[in-house]
Amino acid sequence: MSGLQQYGILFGLTLGTLGFVLSLYALARAIGRSRAEAGKDVPATAGQLSRDPVWVRYNARYTGYALLFLAFDMEMAFMYPWSVVYREEGLVALLDMGVFLAILFLGLLYGWSQGVFRRQ
Amino acid sequence: MIGARETTEGGFFSPLQNIISRATAQRLSCLVVPGPELALASGLDLPAAGLALAAGPRQANVLLLVLPLSEKLLTAASIAYAQMPRPRMVLALGEGTFSPLPEADATGPLTSEGLMEATKKLRQIMAEGIFATKIDDYDAPALQTRIEYTCPMHPEVVSDEPGSCPKCGMFLVPKETSTTSDTPSPHDHATMAASRPAASVSSAEFAHTADDNVAKYVCPMHPEVTSDAPGNCPKCGMNLVKPDESEGHGHHTHSHSAHADSEKTAKYVCPMHPEVTSNEPGSCPKCGMFLEEVTKAGGEEQHDHSSHASGKEAAKYTCPMHPEVISDSPGQCPKCGMNLEQQTTDDEHDGHQSSGHDHGGNALLDGLIGLEPGFMSMIEMTDGTPRSSNGLQMEWITAPFGPFFPGLPGGLTLELELDGDTVVEAKTGSLTGLQDPLKNGPLAAADYVAALGVQMPLATIAYRLLACRAIEVAGNTFATPEIKAIRMATLARERIASHLSWLSQLGRQLGLKAVEREAATLHLLVHAADPATIQALEPRVKKLLSKLRRTWFLSRRLATVGALPASAAWDGPTSHDNTAAGRFTARLDEIATSLNEIKGASSLSAPTLADIGTATGEGHAEVQTPRGLASLHIKLESGKVVSATLKTPSMRHIKLVNPLIEQRELADALVAVASLDLSPWELNT
Numbered sequence: 134m135s136g137l138q139q140y141g142i143l144f145g146l147t148l149g150t151l152g153f154v155l156s157l158y159a160l161a162r163a164i165g166r167s168r169a170e171a172g173k174d175v176p177a178t179a180g181q182l183s184r185d186p187v188w189v190r191y192n193a194r195y196t197g198y199a200l201l202f203l204a205f206d207m208e209m210a211f212m213y214p215w216s217v218v219y220r221e222e223g224l225v226a227l228l229d230m231g232v233f234l235a236i237l238f239l240g241l242l243y244g245w246s247q248g249v250f251r252r253q
Numbered sequence: 254m255i256g257a258r259e260t261t262e263g264g265f266f267s268p269l270q271n272i273i274s275r276a277t278a279q280r281l282s283c284l285v286v287p288g289p290e291l292a293l294a295s296g297l298d299l300p301a302a303g304l305a306l307a308a309g310p311r312q313a314n315v316l317l318l319v320l321p322l323s324e325k326l327l328t329a330a331s332i333a334y335a336q337m338p339r340p341r342m343v344l345a346l347g348e349g350t351f352s353p354l355p356e357a358d359a360t361g362p363l364t365s366e367g368l369m370e371a372t373k374k375l376r377q378i379m380a381e382g383i384f385a386t387k388i389d390d391y392d393a394p395a396l397q398t399r400i401e402y403t404c405p406m407h408p409e410v411v412s413d414e415p416g417s418c419p420k421c422g423m424f425l426v427p428k429e430t431s432t433t434s435d436t437p438s439p440h441d442h443a444t445m446a447a448s449r450p451a452a453s454v455s456s457a458e459f460a461h462t463a464d465d466n467v468a469k470y471v472c473p474m475h476p477e478v479t480s481d482a483p484g485n486c487p488k489c490g491m492n493l494v495k496p497d498e499s500e501g502h503g504h505h506t507h508s509h510s511a512h513a514d515s516e517k518t519a520k521y522v523c524p525m526h527p528e529v530t531s532n533e534p535g536s537c538p539k540c541g542m543f544l545e546e547v548t549k550a551g552g553e554e555q556h557d558h559s560s561h562a563s564g565k566e567a568a569k570y571t572c573p574m575h576p577e578v579i580s581d582s583p584g585q586c587p588k589c590g591m592n593l594e595q596q597t598t599d600d601e602h603d604g605h606q607s608s609g610h611d612h613g614g615n616a617l618l619d620g621l622i623g624l625e626p627g628f629m630s631m632i633e634m635t636d637g638t639p640r641s642s643n644g645l646q647m648e649w650i651t652a653p654f655g656p657f658f659p660g661l662p663g664g665l666t667l668e669l670e671l672d673g674d675t676v677v678e679a680k681t682g683s684l685t686g687l688q689d690p691l692k693n694g695p696l697a698a699a700d701y702v703a704a705l706g707v708q709m710p711l712a713t714i715a716y717r718l719l720a721c722r723a724i725e726v727a728g729n730t731f732a733t734p735e736i737k738a739i740r741m742a743t744l745a746r747e748r749i750a751s752h753l754s755w756l757s758q759l760g761r762q763l764g765l766k767a768v769e770r771e772a773a774t775l776h777l778l779v780h781a782a783d784p785a786t787i788q789a790l791e792p793r794v795k796k797l798l799s800k801l802r803r804t805w806f807l808s809r810r811l812a813t814v815g816a817l818p819a820s821a822a823w824d825g826p827t828s829h830d831n832t833a834a835g836r837f838t839a840r841l842d843e844i845a846t847s848l849n850e851i852k853g854a855s856s857l858s859a860p861t862l863a864d865i866g867t868a869t870g871e872g873h874a875e876v877q878t879p880r881g882l883a884s885l886h887i888k889l890e891s892g893k894v895v896s897a898t899l900k901t902p903s904m905r906h907i908k909l910v911n912p913l914i915e916q917r918e919l920a921d922a923l924v925a926v927a928s929l930d931l932s933p934w935e936l937n938t
Binding site for chain 1: 258259260266269270273309310311329330332333335336338339384388390391392395396397408641643645647648649650651652653654655656657658666672673674675918
């Protein structure tokens with residue numbers, strides 16, 4: 134394929150993209166502008182104008198889960214280099230990682246026994 | 254078409270708009286007012302008419318009114334209509350007015366045929382064009398909102414005009430408030446929530462205790478909470494402690510402030526561990542943070558700031574952003590233009606700056622020039638906010654879950670106070686409650702029966718039967734055994750229909766589309782059928798029942814929700830298990846037994862009154878309605894009902910809402926409310 138042909142394809146793609154975007158604009162124009170009316174920006178839709186601000190400090194009660202997720206997510210960082218050297222190291226690597234995971238798992242069990250999975 | 258979309262003049266887009274109009278007409282999605290269960294009870298087959306049920310007004314393009322509707326429901330409907338995106342249409346079925354709503358695009362009788370006809374008309378109107386060059390805004394009294402201006406930092410500052418905050422000088426931001434609603438504004442609400450337990454601590458009392466030098470017990474977190482006897486703080490539940498009586502060094506440093514001087518509650522407290530309090534500055538034994546001084550009254554915002562300040566001689570004013578700017582008179586900061594704040598709330602910094610006395614609390618940070626006083630102090634963040642069950646102080650919001658909420662009976666209002674995703678408290682009510690049929694004077698007995706039946710559209714048969722029985726007892730006339738058998742069988746049919754409708758509603762709330770659809774279809778087939786038809790439908794109903802019993806997820810979902818206390822006044826469908834799962838299986842069992850009850854019946858018809866003539870007397874009757882036991886006490890005078898006392902199951906059961914949902918996760922709370930099967934028609938408004 135000559136260079137000119139390649140540029141032709143690129144040009145075609147650009148035209149296609151532009152055409153798509155323009156047709157979206159046309160569709161949006163055709164559908165009409167949305168109208169700001171009373172009640173439309175009220176967050177609740179249950180038939181009442183709720184006036185409370187909903188942008189508040191939110192009491193997230195799953196902080197325990199979040200911390201546990203973080204702990205187990207971090208451990209994945211250790212598993213990447215481990216998987217790279219696994220073939221060279223063989224069984225030793227498996228055992229090492231087994232011990233590491235076992236300790237983490239014990240921590241999980243401890244957390245469980247302390248009720249971190251219970252909803253506060 | 255009143256709810257048309259706005260378009261510009263000129264027909265450049267009109268071919269495209271025609272296509273869009275025709276496509277929109279094919280996909281109608283409706284919001285039913287008051288709710289889908291009433292459409293079902295009226296025998297409206299929405300799917301057959303090609304109407305999908307919308308989850309809320311934002312997903313709907315048709316507002317389906319099942320008339321007659323109460324005034325309050327119409328007000329709610331007008332809000333929902335205003336929230337619907339254009340194009341939107343109103344479809345009114347049945348007799349009745351719907352005044353705040355615009356003129357209906359299609360009307361019809363409240364039958365399935367009426368719905369079909371009206372929907373066809375709607376489609377025609379839509380296909381002809383959903384665009385108009387000139388459209389009007391929809392305006393209803395409930396929507397008349399006025400713009401209020403409030404300070405982003407001080408929500409208690411509310412003004413009708415734009416300007417700047419008198420406390421910090423920031424520009425006020427606009428906010429919408431309703432003039433017609435009697436609900437308190439967010440500001441009121443927040444103050445209410447904060448001061449609710451301590452409502453008795455008025456500023457007069459406060460002034461009194463402040464001047465009083467007698468030792469009192471005070472809350473370490475809320476110095477305004479004082480008591481003569483030891484006890485717990487009504488705001489945070491902490492033990493009240495005895496303040497230091499000796500003239501400590503704190504008072505010298507505060508001598509310029511009359512407020513702190515007389516109020517001997519100067520304390521040092523750990524910002525993270527409020528239980529750690531000390532009379533001396535130092536560090537927290539738990540976390541090592543510097544203890545902060547708590548002389549600032551927690552209720553400062555609730556008191557009038559200026560009244561405290563008046564009469565003080567050495568009052569100083571400082572900029573909230575530039576603590577080095579100190580002035581003897583109020584005014585603007587020469588550096589940033591913000592209003593200077595009076596230094597009554599930050600006594601420790603005053604003392605620090607005026608006398609050079611090191612307090613220990615925030616000493617390191619205070620030493621830095623240019624830092625805001627109280628930098629990184631967390632106390633102000635949570636001051637006055639209610640304390641959650643897990644000890645955190647966060648903001649609570651109140652959110653409405655009704656009258657139109659998918660999966661809850663339409664017309665039932667449920668206003669939940671939410672702490673994060675946890676329900677703190679619920680306020681329940683009904684927008685379409687009981688009206689006394691006798692409010693216009695005595696009614697003929699047969700008319701009373703009919704009127705009570707009409708009032709209870711979700712359990713017409715049961716309440717007609719109740720009225721018939723009570724009147725017959727009063728008139729000392731009794732139905733023949735054949736009629737009694739027909740009545741019981743008809744009640745059984747209504748029970749099946751009602752429970753199927755409830756299943757459909759539960760399926761709707763839990764997102765089980767198949768259950769929602771199948772239960773609704775069966776309801777439509779059963780609710781007015783004769784015994785032979787019901788017999789023929791029995792395998793299909795049984796199939797649904799066994800499928801529901803086998804759905805492991807469903808029973809798991811319901812098993813942990815809605816456990817009633819042992820003493821609860823519950824008389825609806827019950828099994829050995831008092832959770833939502835128990836009520837669920839009990840309803841399935843009742844459907845099965847009711848099917849058997851219908852088997853022997855020759856025909857089914859709505860109960861009609863036996864001839865009582867012109868009897869006089871009193872009668873009492875009870876009927877096990879699908880929702881529980883209803884009772885009616887009636888007084889007859891020469892064949893006319895002169896007074897009646899009705900007790901419905903929902904009146905008792907609505908009291909169970911709060912114990913069932915307190916401190917539960919929102920989703921669980923909603924399922925728990927649904928499991929009670931409340932009828933808003935049976936409630937007092």
